Amino acid sequence: MNDYLKHLAQEAALGRMGRREFLGRAAALGVAALGANTLLATAAKAAGPQKGGTIRIGIQGGSSADSLDPALAANATATSVSRLWGEPLVELDPMGGIWHRLAESYDASADARVWTFKIRQGVTFSNGKELTAEDVLATMERHSGEESKSGALGIMRGIKSMRAEGSDFIIELDEPNADLPYLLTDYHLLIQPGGGKDDPAAGIGTGPYILKSVEPGVRFVAEKNPNYWDDSLGHADTIEFIVINDDTARVAALQSGQVHMINRVPPRTARLVDRAPTIDVRETAGPGHYVFIAHCDKDPFANNDVRIALKYGINRQEMVDKILNGYGSIGNDTPINSSYPLFTELEQRTYDPDKAKFHMQKSGYDGSILLRTSDNSFPGAPDAAALFQQSLSAAGINLEIKREPNDGYWSEVWNKQPFCTSYWGGRPTQDSMFSTAYLSTADWNDTRFNNEQFDQLLYAARAELDEAKRTQMYADMSTMVRDEGGLVCPMFNSFIDGVSTEVDGWVDAKTGFELNNFYAPMKMWVKA
Amino acid sequence: MNPVLKLLAQRIALSLFLLLMISALIFAGTMILPGDVAQSILGQSATPEALANLRADLGLNDPPLTRYFEWLFGALQGDLGTALTSGQDITSAIGSRLSNTLFLAFWAAIIAVPLAIFLGLLAVRYKDRWPDKLISGVTLASISIPEFLIGYVLMYLIAVKLRWFPSVAMINDSMSLWQKLNSIALPVAVLTLVVLAHMMRMTRAAILNVMQSAYIETAELKGLSTFKVIWRHAFPNSVAPIVNVVMLNLAYLVVGVVVIEVVFVYPGMGQYLVDHVSKRDVPVVQACGLIFAAVYIGLNMVADIVSILSNPRLRHPK
Numbered sequence: 001m002n003d004y005l006k007h008l009a010q011e012a013a014l015g016r017m018g019r020r021e022f023l024g025r026a027a028a029l030g031v032a033a034l035g036a037n038t039l040l041a042t043a044a045k046a047a048g049p050q051k052g053g054t055i056r057i058g059i060q061g062g063s064s065a066d067s068l069d070p071a072l073a074a075n076a077t078a079t080s081v082s083r084l085w086g087e088p089l090v091e092l093d094p095m096g097g098i099w100h101r102l103a104e105s106y107d108a109s110a111d112a113r114v115w116t117f118k119i120r121q122g123v124t125f126s127n128g129k130e131l132t133a134e135d136v137l138a139t140m141e142r143h144s145g146e147e148s149k150s151g152a153l154g155i156m157r158g159i160k161s162m163r164a165e166g167s168d169f170i171i172e173l174d175e176p177n178a179d180l181p182y183l184l185t186d187y188h189l190l191i192q193p194g195g196g197k198d199d200p201a202a203g204i205g206t207g208p209y210i211l212k213s214v215e216p217g218v219r220f221v222a223e224k225n226p227n228y229w230d231d232s233l234g235h236a237d238t239i240e241f242i243v244i245n246d247d248t249a250r251v252a253a254l255q256s257g258q259v260h261m262i263n264r265v266p267p268r269t270a271r272l273v274d275r276a277p278t279i280d281v282r283e284t285a286g287p288g289h290y291v292f293i294a295h296c297d298k299d300p301f302a303n304n305d306v307r308i309a310l311k312y313g314i315n316r317q318e319m320v321d322k323i324l325n326g327y328g329s330i331g332n333d334t335p336i337n338s339s340y341p342l343f344t345e346l347e348q349r350t351y352d353p354d355k356a357k358f359h360m361q362k363s364g365y366d367g368s369i370l371l372r373t374s375d376n377s378f379p380g381a382p383d384a385a386a387l388f389q390q391s392l393s394a395a396g397i398n399l400e401i402k403r404e405p406n407d408g409y410w411s412e413v414w415n416k417q418p419f420c421t422s423y424w425g426g427r428p429t430q431d432s433m434f435s436t437a438y439l440s441t442a443d444w445n446d447t448r449f450n451n452e453q454f455d456q457l458l459y460a461a462r463a464e465l466d467e468a469k470r471t472q473m474y475a476d477m478s479t480m481v482r483d484e485g486g487l488v489c490p491m492f493n494s495f496i497d498g499v500s501t502e503v504d505g506w507v508d509a510k511t512g513f514e515l516n517n518f519y520a521p522m523k524m525w526v527k528a
Numbered sequence: 529m530n531p532v533l534k535l536l537a538q539r540i541a542l543s544l545f546l547l548l549m550i551s552a553l554i555f556a557g558t559m560i561l562p563g564d565v566a567q568s569i570l571g572q573s574a575t576p577e578a579l580a581n582l583r584a585d586l587g588l589n590d591p592p593l594t595r596y597f598e599w600l601f602g603a604l605q606g607d608l609g610t611a612l613t614s615g616q617d618i619t620s621a622i623g624s625r626l627s628n629t630l631f632l633a634f635w636a637a638i639i640a641v642p643l644a645i646f647l648g649l650l651a652v653r654y655k656d657r658w659p660d661k662l663i664s665g666v667t668l669a670s671i672s673i674p675e676f677l678i679g680y681v682l683m684y685l686i687a688v689k690l691r692w693f694p695s696v697a698m699i700n701d702s703m704s705l706w707q708k709l710n711s712i713a714l715p716v717a718v719l720t721l722v723v724l725a726h727m728m729r730m731t732r733a734a735i736l737n738v739m740q741s742a743y744i745e746t747a748e749l750k751g752l753s754t755f756k757v758i759w760r761h762a763f764p765n766s767v768a769p770i771v772n773v774v775m776l777n778l779a780y781l782v783v784g785v786v787v788i789e790v791v792f793v794y795p796g797m798g799q800y801l802v803d804h805v806s807k808r809d810v811p812v813v814q815a816c817g818l819i820f821a822a823v824y825i826g827l828n829m830v831a832d833i834v835s836i837l838s839n840p841r842l843r844h845p846k
Contacts, residue, residue: 058696063803064621064795065812067614149582154575201615215624216614217803218795219698242698244793248680252695253793256687259696407806443575 049505053526054238057515058250058259062243064217069200070190071143071150076263077217077243079187080518084222084239085126086190086205089117089136089169090181092428094509094516096341098181102131102191102206103169112176112465117169123229125193126210133164138195140171143188152188154443155432176463178470182428187518208234208522217243235505235525251498254279260503261521263514265496266379267325273498283327284495284509284516287339287426287433290323290378291331292371292388294486295448298418301486305363310488311349313356313392319490322387323380327496331489334478335424335433339511342430342467344475346482356395368398371419376406378423384490385421415446422446423493428511430474434458438481447486454480502527532843539833543825547818550825551603554817555596558810599814608815611804618815622800626819628699629796632712633781636719641774644724648731648770652739652758664732667725679718679791686714697792715792719785723777730773734766741765768835775831782827783820 062077070082089103103117123131142148144156161172171180190205203211208230209222220241224234242259244250247266251273253259265273265281274281294301294310301307316330329337332348360366369392373385382403389399404413404420413420427433436442439458440450454477461473481487495514499506505524509516516523566582583589602609608618647667651660670678687695693713703711738744739762747757786798797816804812837843 063807064625064800065611065614065803065807065809149578151578153578213700215700215795216616217799219700242696242793244696246790246793249683249695249791249793252680252683252688256691256695258694 049235049525050528051235051237051525053236054240055236055261055503055521055524055526056240056242056259057521058242058244058253058262060243060245060247060250060262060264062217062241062245066216067201068203068211068214068216069196070188070192071148071152071196071200073188074151076514076518077220077241079513080515080521081211081220081222081241082187082190083207083518084209084220084522085203085207085211086192087207088187088189089119089184089191092182092185092512092517094507094512094519096510098185102136106181108178108180110465112178112180112463113173115171115173115180117171119167119169120229121167123206124227125204125206126225127193127204129193131191131193131206133167133169135193135195136169136191137162137164138197139189139191140169140195142192142195142197142200150188152186154436155183155186175459177431178462178465179429179431183432185428187513209239219243233519233522235523236521239521241521254498254500257500257502260500260526261515261524262498263495265498267323267327267496270325270327270496278501280499280501280506282497282499282506284497284512284514285329285337285339285492286495286511286513287335287337287428287492288424288495289331289335289337289426289489289492290319290381290384290423291421292488292490293420293422293447294488295418296450296484296486297448300363300365300367300369301418303363303365304484305359306365306369307486307488308483309356309359309363309395309397310369310392312352312359313395313397314388314488314490315351315391316490317351318387318391319384323384324491324493328491328493331491333482333485333487333489335426335437335481335487335489336430336474336478337492339426340430340433340474342471342474344471344478346475346478349482351391353391353395356392356397360395360397368400369419370400370402371421372402372404372413372417373421374404374406374409374413376409377414377421378493381421388490415444425513430477431458431462434477438477438485449481449485449487451480451484499524532837535836536833539829543829546825547822550821551600551818552596554814554821555592555599558813558817559592599811603815603818608818609811611812612807612809618812622797622812622815622819625795625797625800628794629782629785629798631699631708632715632719632785632794632796633778635709635712636716636723636781637778639716640720640723640777641727643720644727644774645731645770647724648728648735649755649758649763651728651732652735652762653755655736660732663728667728670721671725675718675722676787676791678721679714679788682714682718683791695792697794699795712792712794715785715788715794718788718792719781723780727770727773727777731766731770734769735762738762738765764838767838771834771838772831775827779824779827782823 059077059080061075063075066075066078068082070086073079073082087101089101091099091101093099102120102123104120106115106117108115119131119133119136125131140156140162143150143152144159158174158177159171160174163170173180192200192205196202203214208225208228210225211220211222213219213221222239224237228234244253250262251265251269254262255276270281273279292310294307296302296307311333320326320328320330332346334346336343371385371388373381375382385401389401392399414422424437427436435458437444437446438449438454439445440455457473457477461470464470464473497515497520503524504527506520507516507523515521566579599609606619608622610616611618611621647663651663654660683695686692694711695714697712697715699708699711735758744757744761747761785796786802788794789796789799797819801813801816
């Protein structure tokens with residue numbers, strides 16, 4: 001049977017059989033879809049990447065106000081395009097762990113306080129200059145300087161000193177941190193010549209492609225960098241990004257064959273789009289989640305019973321079915337799910353109107369609760385708020401919904417008002433997720449979670465190199481957030497990408513962002 | 529002085545004054561927008577330090593009046609400043625966007641205006657008979673359906689099913705004129721459908737109005753054919769209202785097509801403006817506002833002048 005399956009996979013990889021047909025036959029042989037998909041990917045790789053051609057991507061999330069400066073990248077387009085021309089030291093491996101890019105290897109001191117990154121030699125920037133540890137140092141300085149506008153400034157703060165020695169780049173930390181390499185996978189931290197201090201938006205780096213045409217919010221064209229050091233990346237001669245923010249237009253562009261792949265297929269129509277024989281819809285589970293956040297220090301949410309009542313009063317499965325159309329998984333009131341490296345499954349909280357009612361009565365609060373929401377807080381947020389209102393009313397709790405304008409939601413409502421809808425993209429490790437949003441001193445502690453024991457555990461876990469102990473610590477912290485925090489997390493959303501069958505080489509991923517953590521255009525190739 | 533020249537000078541001076549007033553309004557309007565440009569640029573991932581640094585860098589701490597006059601003098605010299613968000617020079621960025629918008633508007637107008645006037649004449653010729661009712665019915669239906677829906681329907685039928693024209697109307701300098709026209713075929717079709725009814729109905733109404741006059745009866749009694757009566761005798765006397773409505777629609781084609789631009793991913797001014805409004809990029813918003821106002825005022829001025837020149841009574845006042 002095994003040989004037969006392999007034969008089928010080969011046929012499918014060579015394009016003699018459709019992917020769906022293959023999955024169907026594999027299922028008939030009793031092979032689960034995931035296993036069959038992996039087999040198919042392996043066979044496709046064996047068939048080999050083909051060089052040449054143009055890959056076109058229709059991408060959502062770009063604006064004509066975008067800059068090429070990676071420090072200011074804040075949307076899918078800016079992040080994808082910067083991955084064409086630039087590279088970080090280390091990157092997230094799609095199946096978990098670290099993928100070495102410009103850092104050939106790294107080492108930590110025994111107390112995880114001093115980290116040494118060995119910089120790859122013989123790599124040149126697209127302006128001809130050779131990459132040195134000095135460039136790495138300058139880049140990190142630019143992102144951590146006092147005047148920095150970098151989105152990565154927050155994670156650079158724990159650094160005590162940095163220096164370059166020969167081909168080594170050395171970081172010394174204030175506090176031990178076993179997760180430092182994961183932090184350095186932050187998408188802003190692309191190495192630029194001289195750190196990009198003179199011209200941060202020049203678009204010059206060591207990446208597999210060189211930008212040829214830049215029209216922010218419209219179109220980006222890049223051609224293969226002939227001197228690129230890694231053969232496994234960058235198969236097409238030309239990559240073209242077309243910014244298509246309108247959902248219907250983006251799907252139509254894929255259906256009409258104008259582009260080879262698109263990100264963010266709307267969940268509502270994803271199954272319909274997948275029916276077309278020339279299109280595969282790919283779902284990637286990730287750490288991103290859609291949330292209702294209550295400030296733990298403001299009435300009525302200051303009373304933990306009110307928060308518990310809200311957590312029992314939400315129907316998680318219904319949200320996944322109706323808001324995500326099944327493209328996602330249920331949450332458990334903690335930001336951590338199985339895409340994190342040291343994950344422990346906690347007991348699942350389920351919808352229980354009786355318990356919600358009990359806790360609400362216990363709290364002594366009998367007024368209504370005001371929830372603020374907007375269309376851009378997450379896709380379908382107003383609908384999710386209405387579902388929450390219904391499920392709470394079964395527990396006798398009155399939820400009032402206030403619709404806020406998209407404009408200014410992130411500056412006027414989120415992190416300011418006591419109860420609102422929002423989303424988190426997630427982080428590569430528990431440590432960075434908790435330090436970003438649950439540490440009592442964090443800037444974005446958007447639930448005003450203030451727990452001394454939690455903070456102490458967070459610091460202790462950073463210095464703990466024993467994996468079993470660390471896993472237990474993170475499980476304890478998740479439990480604290482789940483039982484005492486202001487986070488009501490009904491669902492984790494998957495990334496949904498659409499890929500044409502004219503391109504091949506899709507890699508399944510457990511972690512990272514959409515389009516295979518933005519690397520799909522470079523990992524895939526045009527079928528001959 | 530020639531009264532026509534005097535009239536032109538008056539109109540132009542008045543328009544410029546109006547534009548100056550509008551510039552003040554635009555500036556005041558952008559001042560009272562809620563939110564903060566630094567927060568919008570950095571989005572959810574902003575830290576307080578990064579925000580403060582960016583704010584100082586962007587000059588958001590200067591008094592508004594100083595900024596208004598600096599901006600106005602710059603704009604008079606053709607310098608619209610630099611975009612706060614991307615650091616690009618606004619004049620050059622707008623230049624290419626504006627030429628794209630004008631390109632689309634031009635081709636839509638080339639098709640829509642003659643077609644609307646011709647259909648209007650046809651409707652008058654066959655007044656209250658089936659061609660008139662058919663033309664009115666179809667054009668009124670197309671103006672009543674929201675433009676994005678027409679766009680989606682055409683996209684589905686023509687781009688996805690038949691694959692005649694692309695759904696993404698992307699144009700760039702390396703394309704030949706023919707490729708560009710192929711690329712914008714769908715948005716031009718939608719825009720034509722959207723503006724047709726208004727101009728057609730106005731042409732029909734204006735000519736029918738004139739058709740009641742005694743001199744039309746004279747022309748008919750001379751034995752001229754109906755179409756010749758309409759074209760030679762009725763049409764010239766109904767030019768004023770027609771030009772007015774044509775100019776309004778041309779202005780719409782330049783400043784009001786953001787929905788079509790979004791649906792067909794066309795890199796025009798509307799999308800550029802909306803992107804920057806949501807990012808609180810005030811200099812760009814002001815520049816776009818000024819250009820849009822200038823287009824509106826300019827086209828209305830042309831309409832005024834044409835209607836005056838087309839009327840002998842206004843052309844030779846006693």
